Amino acid sequence: MERCPVRPDPADAALFDADYQRDPYPSYARLRAVSPVRYLTLPTGLTAWLVTGYEEVRQALTDPLLSKESRYDAESTDGLSPSMGASMLNLDPPDHDRLRRLVGSAFTRRRMDALHDKLADSADRLIDEFAARGQADLMRDFALRLPVGMIGELLGVPEEDRDAFFELAHDYVGFTPETRERAAAALAGLNEYMAKLIAAKKNxxxxxxxxxxxxxxxxxxxxxxxxxxxxxxxxxxxxxVTTAGLIANATLALLRHPEQLAAFRANPDLVGNLVEEALRFEGPAELSTMRWAKQDTVIGGVAVGKGERVLVSLGAANRDPRRFTDPDAFDLSRADANQHLGLGHGSHYCLGAQLARVEVRTALGRLFARLPDLRLAARYADLEWMPGIGRAPLSLPIVFTPEG
Structure with a gap:
């Protein structure tokens, strides 16, 4: 079947206005109302099919004709992580399945249980460092440090190296055009350190x-x-990165919804509901990484041509009113929150999903138990958000009654 050339609608450029980074969901809603699969020019300047509907996203995430291999389109890379082309994130079956099976085999129940036992102690030690101050940057002082420590433990990073490891990670995560050079140096440092660590583990x-x-x-x-x-x-x-974003986003959602915060404080056992609803309402992975059509295919009744880019919005899918009642409401009593796509779907579903859930439940439980009057120390409209495919504040100032 011969396809007519597709051209972006110039009017769609208005969807990515100055308010988009702070709150992308109205733009996604406007796009979805026209078509849940829409060809447009992204803020990066790339053209792609943007998928914003829940069912259409599920379909795209399992379509074997959509490839994750970035070699199809060098223009779409961020220019900072060429080595990641050999990771399972950016590969199709059978290589993806082989790597996922080999890497997944290292996630033994015994290893996960041993890590879980350290979580509460690690969370408390981090809170101890700022509890007496009455203020903190939750993102830097807690949300990022806890999972960096945990993944460092899991990977076998020596404890004396973890502060330096954290600084490299902090410089790389959420880079902007202004900090791109520093982020590139940080990634090079992470590559060099990891290569040395692997060599040491071989010996x-x-x-x-x-x-x-x-x-x-x-x-x-x-x-x-x-x-x-x-x-x-x-x-x-x-x-x-995902775990840190989820800790910050869940905390922020609670602080912006006093009635839900009151419900959580009255019943801390709602922490599981909190994690799932935060993944739906403001998940840390707003967009999936780019896909390319290996052959002509159809998504949601829309023809996608061979070689065209497809970008899937997990965040938009989780706000689709065709799937979730009152999707823009943050509600800990939502019965179907766990049907979200916040951690992906299909063969690329997050490998560490269960570990991330346990980390975030523990982190939020200890944080609100220790600092019961925790509150936001900045206007929501003034927060800066991580650019790119992630969804998390770069900084999250908080205040509370000091301990001690």
């Missing part, structure tokens, strides 16, 4: 995930050095 393996991945590589000869480095780096970046 002296430990009870950690990198050592387990090295063992899987040596036993099956199916994990190359490039793949080992790329996936170790992926586990570190994905293992803390």
């Amino acid at each position: 002296e393996p430990g009870d950690d995930l990198i050592s387990a991945m090295v063992e899987a590589r040596d036993q099956e000869q199916r994990l190359t050095d490039e793949e080992l480095l790329a996936n170790a780096l992926l586990l570190f970046l994905a293992g803390h």
